[in-house]
Amino acid sequence: MSRFRKFPNEELTNIINSSPAIIFLWKPEDGWPVEFVSDNILQFGYDANEFLSGKLKYSDIIHPQDLDRVKEEFSKPKKSDSQGFTIDYRLLTKSNEIRWVHERTIVRRDADGKITNYEGVVFDITERKNAENELKLNYDLLRSLLTLNDMTYSSLQEITNFAREEAVRLTNSNLGYLAFTNADETVLTMHSWSKAAMNECEIKEKRFVYPLKTTGLWGEPIRQRRTVITNNYSEPSSLKKGYPSGHVELRNHIGVPIFDGERIVGVVGVG
Structure with missing residues (x-):
């Protein structure tokens, strides 16, 4: 663990870092500066210190086409008493590959209800998304072929x-x-x-x-x-x-x- 990252239980830290679930602690600021990220962020090619040192903000690795949608989701708890949210979106790896992720986030507030942090778990769901997209494509293709078959007199x-x-x-x-x-x-x-x-x-x-x-x-x-x-x-x-x-x-x-x-x-x- 670097001086940027303090985790109370070394055994728990090892379990997290060997799992597919990436743990984040974000500040409620523009771009979501990272206060903590588990070392297994390496699965996307990044070193944790790139975020913890401020070199990267979390928004820097979100796919540009999904960024506004993610911003909207993060902003909703500021306008309500929501305690969390889930969202699927795309991330860019260090080598610029596109990966689909599922995020589950809990909103932490102080005694006055002001947001102090976002605590999130991010899972790579690329294989699942690819399978879903392939299934949808096959369905759409079948529907198109059936329509084409009905165009006998066209x-x-x-x-x-x-x-x-x-x-x-x-x-x-x-x-x-x-x-x-x-x-x-x-x-x-x-x-x-x-x-x-x-x-x-x-x-x-x-x-x-x-x-x-x-x-x-x-x-x-x-x-x-x-x-x-x-x-x-x-x-x-x-x-x-x-x-x-x-x-x-x-x-x-x-x-x-x-x-x-x-x-x-x-x-x-x-x-």
Whole structure:
């Protein structure tokens, strides 16, 4: 134990530090400065002294998209006589990985009812969240397939529009497209873009026909004859050829070839 951390029972401390539950004692101040944290915070790559010395506040490791929600939960006891709360949110590890956690917190007050500390227990629930998300995705996928199966009398445009927008939704993407190839797979013709992509695109004269030899990202599933995943489009890459200036900005992309026997008849992509 460092001079920053005093715990009355060494045996209890050892039990805590060998468990998955991380113990916190936060000050009721902006960013939640840490007064105590168990050594097993190391499971997220951090040393306890990074918090206890003031180098890090707890808010520094909360995922930016979840920070406002966590702030709201911490503020509720200040407006009521609440004795605690529970909340699930994401943390960023020292190596910038995302981990889901479940927090159970007790509010400590003085004789006048003023909050003196928040005492919390934080559990890593990433595996559970991933399983829940996979189950939800499978359910949504089944529902989409059933809806698609019921579109027997719909037009080709209606069917492809539905399939494209569902692909965007199910992958949590911002844009999607569907393109068809010619008979010898040398030309890619854009059949449709997702609504969001069309709204964001700044190009006035939109192209819909792309020769494969001058097309980069969209043509890769045809050239490689497999699904192509690009996780960081901002990095230098030969795949950027043929991507027009002013088009929707891409960060990541998945392109999937559509086969009819041995021939590729189209490409569906989301990003």
